[in-house]
Amino acid sequence: MTDARSRIDEIVKNNEIVLFMKGTSLFPQCGFSSRAVAILERLGASYETVDVLQDPEIRQAIKEYSDWPTVPQLYVKGEFVGGSDIMMEMFESGELQQLVGTEA
């Protein structure tokens, strides 16, 4: 489990914007993940995704990593930002655009 945790740490530190999700950005496997991808697409920022369904260890460890019970989870610049509800709130208020540096 510590191994999965250090893998998550690597991913989060090496990718400016990374979304842990169910499925892929082309084929999200859950409504919440789909919504998270739609928000990132609207932002027009480049981002990485990690499909937790392909990796049971990561799927479990990511919940402990952030003390957050659900997926999707967005990380920007090494920091946990939140799940899809927080992403939506921050997108609507313009905070997310500010955070990822795609302000219009």
Place this chain on the structure above:
Amino acid sequence: MAMAAEDIETLIKAAIPDAEVTIRDLAGDGDHYAARVISRSFEGMSRIRQHQAVYSALGGRVGGELHALQLETAVPTEMTSD
């Protein structure tokens, strides 16, 4: 593996007594809910911490017994300051 809306509300209020809780059953299947939780105790907390407080009130059910909980948290409007 479904939960009743009243049970969700009861659990949240047990942990956050002043919470004003509004629950909507999104799919009518007792498994996909939206909750809006307003509490003075959220004052000064980040959004992540506010959501974690609600998840913690639900004692690990979110993501398990309760598949999906769309969550919105806020402090009462008269307390928000700019």
